[in-house]
Amino acid sequence: MARATSVRRTAAFTIAAWIIALVIFFPILYTIITSFKSETEAIQGFKLIPSGTFESYVEVQTQKDYFKPFMNSVILSVGSTLLALLISVPAAWSMAFSPTKKTKDILMWMLSTKMMPAVAVLVPIYLLFRDFGLLDSRIGLMVMLTLINLPIVVWMLYTYFREIPGEILEAARMDGASLWGEIVYVLTPMAVPGIASTMLLNIILAWNEAFWTIRLTTTNAAPLTAFIASFSSPQGLFWAKLSAASTLAIAPILIMGWFSQKQLVRGLTFGAVK
Amino acid sequence: MGNIQLKNVNKSFGNVAVIPRIDLTINNGEFVVFVGPSGCGKSTLLRLIAGLEDTTSGTIEIDGRDVTGAAPAKRRLAMVFQSYALYPHMSVYKNIAFPLKMAKMAPAAIDKKVQDAARVLNLTSYLDRRPGQLSGGQRQRVAIGRAIVREPSAFLFDEPLSNLDAALRGNMRLEISELHHQLKTTMIYVTHDQVEAMTMADKIVVLNAGNIEQVGSPMELYHKPDNLFVAGFIGSPKMNLVSGEIAKPYGAATIGLRPEHLTVSKTEGKLSGTAGVTEHLGSDTFIHVRTDGAGMITVRAPGDTDIRFGDKVYITPDPSRIHRFDEKGLAIR
Amino acid sequence: MGNIQLKNVNKSFGNVAVIPRIDLTINNGEFVVFVGPSGCGKSTLLRLIAGLEDTTSGTIEIDGRDVTGAAPAKRRLAMVFQSYALYPHMSVYKNIAFPLKMAKMAPAAIDKKVQDAARVLNLTSYLDRRPGQLSGGQRQRVAIGRAIVREPSAFLFDEPLSNLDAALRGNMRLEISELHHQLKTTMIYVTHDQVEAMTMADKIVVLNAGNIEQVGSPMELYHKPDNLFVAGFIGSPKMNLVSGEIAKPYGAATIGLRPEHLTVSKTEGKLSGTAGVTEHLGSDTFIHVRTDGAGMITVRAPGDTDIRFGDKVYITPDPSRIHRFDEKGLAIR
């Protein structure tokens, strides 16, 4: 399809796409705009150009330190993602390269572990965490996030691995590589785009997980979701402050997502590539 | 050393016996080619030898040692895959060095070996490139380089040239033959290309539905095919097989006539017919003649033949080169 | 009808002129083959004709009508892609019926056409299968079936047989030639296979870096190549090109000797040398001779030659078949 399309056609598509993109992006854009307004300005109806005040940011920072929850978010999302990859890469490896009749069922079952509504198991989990001394510990939460997202990670890796020709792994085996060597030196580096996009998706999911991260932490392990929870609906005006806090909370992941957008698109194919 | 023995080897997928039962001995230093129609089990056999598949029953010995249950890495074999199976994320250098690294060789020794191999294969100036930046022929050489650095006891090649275009294929064919002359290591080579099989092999193994039809040197197979299958499979264009009345006088159920052993004339000859499609290659002309009584027969004529579509022609076989087969399709000698 | 004219066509990707400027006339009913090295612009040219790419400048006419800006669907051409481009989720029947369905033909008429095409192509028993369940050759035929039901004014084939193995390729070659005889529709065919080009074409167009080097019948190109490029490109094995002292006596900068026009002897001849690798094909033997003074020369000898690696040999060219070229590489006639 390398035919040069007419400029008019391109223009039409461009306009349509920009309109849709702006509509979809608008809530986020407006949040960012609002974060630069003063509180009274924020509730004064539609206004696209803010007065450009940073007072909300200043206030947010003085009210609650941003840095520690930010670090926790980074540690938790990256840590849980790495942990998930560590145990799901071998699993996806065996499902993709040594499939059995049950493989599909196991995949479905894995997904089904996500069916229990979190609210229903809060107390059981809280009791478990208490008994193992994991409340407000990064390790505990990291393991939890790992387990929550593991099925998705396995799914994505599995579909991605299926696109890697088995012959290359066999070649490694012929070359004297052990299983470990095969996975570390050959499979993993080859699957880098897929693993990268899986990582990104998982980091996003872990970053945005707002139930357990709030309920199982107090101070040491509390990530940005808890940071946000301290700015939503207090008594008094809070739109601008909430917007500033929200902007702060989503900015890192948004920036990361923007920079890695190509990876995401490339990797998230779910085995659709021939 | 590279003495490979298959004893009573059987391989089934589920309850389909892809290889019913095979005995085969490959001597050290031989260049053995497996040929056969698509799906006959060539790759499977190679993979059994490599240890990438389990045998269902039977044993495989390498240099007298039973390796039936051994892991691929333990068999000291090197394999070049049909798709090359290069590591796309590694440079040419690293690709070639990989098996040595796995063998925990010292970096200095690795470097020497890789450089030597690269020199032999003319790859020295590409060592830093990734496979994706190489042409088909260069990739092929990297795959071979990766195989030779290990000094294996035997090489296994699975249709290594099938992805290349005609010109490149010709060059690579020569290079591999050259290599075999230099290294004198056992090589097992799978192909469906006539020219490759005929020109490279010391010994050709013709497979059909998992069975060995014949084993022999290329010229043996060309001149003395054991049966109809081998006769039809070896040689290009295909041998013409004629049965019925015309075969009778020769005391055979079927006779086989190679296109290159037939002469064609506009005036006289044993068999009459009408020239059908004539294929001019410049060097030769293949004339497909619709004979009276013996069906379609392909004849190889010189490049400058004046026979045209529709001409009345006569064909004469070279009597000393008629192949005779009985009702079971076995050669009558 | 299928008269195609390219006038002054130029195609650039960005600022790379893939096709600098081409004029070409293809007459109704002709079988035209495009050949040339990889990357020379064969596919691009075909896609320009199909309307899958825009020309940068110049016009394309089909049957006298300017179609330069017309959509592919409007050109009444059918194309068979190198990858077949079958619709994987449709049965064979539906694949073949698709263009008719798009043309809003009545179901009964569609059925008749599809059944007819299937009969011609021997696909009747596969009509319910999906492309994934077919062998390479069968897929190929489906792609052709999809092209022929439309009764287009011309067929475009882009290396349609390159994915097939040798045996299948030979059969399909004949089938397509047959088809051309039956339909008498213009066909444009891209290939890099010597045999295909030589045997199928009415007219071969040799391309090099987007330029036409020579247009002519296969025999014209074989016997009278216009220049070194064409001489080296047409014929298999390649023509031997010798320049320097040896060419001088012939009043040429370079002379060209086809392997099949050389005779080799152990006792006497024009050029002396040592036999290198000899390739035995049964029907023929290719001997690569390292000559004294003229470099490597490939000779085609009969299948039963007794020359072996390392023998001292003599080569004699057929004097009437020596091709002569000047310093610019143009043929001297």
Add this chain to the structure above:
Amino acid sequence: MATQQTRTLARFMMAPSVGLLLIWMIVPLAMTLWFSFQNYNLLNPANVSFAGLFNYKFFYTDPAFFQSIWNTLVIVVGVLFITVIGGIAIALLLDQPMWGQGIVRIMIISPFFVMPPVAALVWKNMIMHPQYGVLADINRALGLNPVDWFGQYPLLSIIIIVSWQWLPFATLILLTALQSLDGEQKEAAEMDGAGFVNRFIYLTVPHLARSITVVILIQTIFLLSIYAEILVTTNGGPGYASTNLPFLIYRTALLGYDIGGASAGGIIAVILANIVAFFLMRAVGKNLDK
């Protein structure tokens, strides 16, 4: 790829994930099952007693029960409908040549990066609020009466918000699938005289089937447990109009602190999810094999 050795190894390699997930599934499930047979109010821990099936009966007879199941399904189906159709449409659009494609793509996938409670707050207060939401401003500018989204169309509002969050996911996956559609197939169809619509119906949709299946399966699992958005926006109301099963469980568990009842609800939710998954797999599962 299939020697006994590798197969054994493969089982071995799967063990950690399967084992961990098994524990992760069984332990909470067992505890939940255990609690579901107890009279256990968190605020009254002294009075724990065996309840038999009473919790199930109580949960099942909740006046909001059937509506909550209906609402759960409506949300799942509604969001799937919007995201799959919208995802296909947007993916098709993004697949066309245009200026600033990178930026457009970034903007469209951005909602995925926003935490669900934040998204709900933003939509509720800044976009949909009938007094000072942007939509109301637009309505007023057009001389129309602002719509009371959460009062009049509570479920639709939630579907819109959740769809907004999940649209990027569907778009991303479908876009990549679309890009893997063989160019020559498209061209072949074009030469066969198929216009844009026909190419879409006969070529694109079948090609996307597998990705659509993945989108549906993964999203369904997530959508079945949506509740934060409801909590922030409508609190399940008005009436039970936007109460879904997870919200009902939330109300039981974290407002009523009725752990027994919530556990019973959790078990019911798992059963329901399994039923949905079963039918889904039967309906679209075969697309996964391709």
Add this chain to the structure above:
Amino acid sequence: ETITIATVNNSDMVRMQKLTDDFTTKNPDIQLEWVTLEENVLRERVTTDIATKGGQYDVMTIGTYEAPIWAKQGWLLPLDKLGADYDVDDILPAIRGGLSMDGKLFAAPFYGESSMVMYRKDLMEKAGLTMPDAPTWEFIGEAARKMTDRSAGINGVCLRGKAGWGENMAFLTAMSNSFGARWFDEKWMPQFDQPEWKNTLDTYVKLMNDAGPQGASSNGFNENLALFQQGKCGMWIDATVAASVVSNPKDSTVADKVGYALAPDTGLGKRGNWLWAWSLAIPAGTQKAASAEKFVAWATGKGYLDLVAAKEGWANVPPGTRTSLYNNPEYQKAAPFAKMTLASINSADPTKPSVKPVPYVGVQFVAIPEFQGLGTTVGQLFSAALAGQMSVDDALAQAQQVSVREMTRAGYIK
């Protein structure tokens, strides 16, 4: 020693966090860790923790709803070592009553609030009416309808409508008290089938339909606050703490035009105002009780009020907890709503919230564990009535049904 404090994210609490230097310099061996969460999440979080003895917090911010329930369970430490200068008797009696059990204080009030009418003096004048200090519902209804000018974006009255036990039910329960309704009779039988409730809900729905803002069924405190500040409400009946925000010119466009009145009544002797106090309590499981109690004494003591006054002005002092504050002339001057706030607080009695006798404690809630869930369900029904998706009668009938069901299950109804 580090103590962990769970707080709600309102401005007074946030201000306290900023002022903790004062505490830590006085107590250099104690560090403070803050967990700030929004109200609902906080409540969920601390309740789970205290009920499962998770031990994550040393000081918890709880409301008047939790205090009696938790105290009864023995989950809280009695605050009897608050120090000599703490002056427990200075705490407003209504508030203190709600936080004590058996005469022992279990939570120290940080700030307290009731509800009252906030109105726009200019609009009231335009409507030709004058707001009495103690209006009736009848007057409110008349005024609201007169003030409404929807074309100008003015709604006569803004009231809570968002479903939730702490949202619309807080308001409606308080309102029902003034109509003589009650949640339960002495035998814990729900009373939604009684005319008093029908009267309450009818009045509320009609008033909102005639004079309320659009989308009222999803408005809570914050939404109404924003509306009022933008000048879109003639009257607003809500928490007394809002007064300090709407009268602050920095935040409000109508700061100079706000008047205050007691919550309305119907002449039955009870007004429709509530009583709430955010208080600090110490869970029984803490290892750091001494430090925690020191902190509680600092944060709720008189000294803290002076500290805020010195640093941020009297208007920002946490209101509603101490008699002495209301006697302070400086405070009276800085806070024009002080008088009305005090009167409102004093007029609410958690132990006798309604005209008829009740078996429970709590003005705008019922201090039983089941109330949050039940209140929210009933709140959903009433918001449906407000949104017009259900008739008042249906809403009440269903509310009665679910209440009976819930109370039977919990064993109140034998």
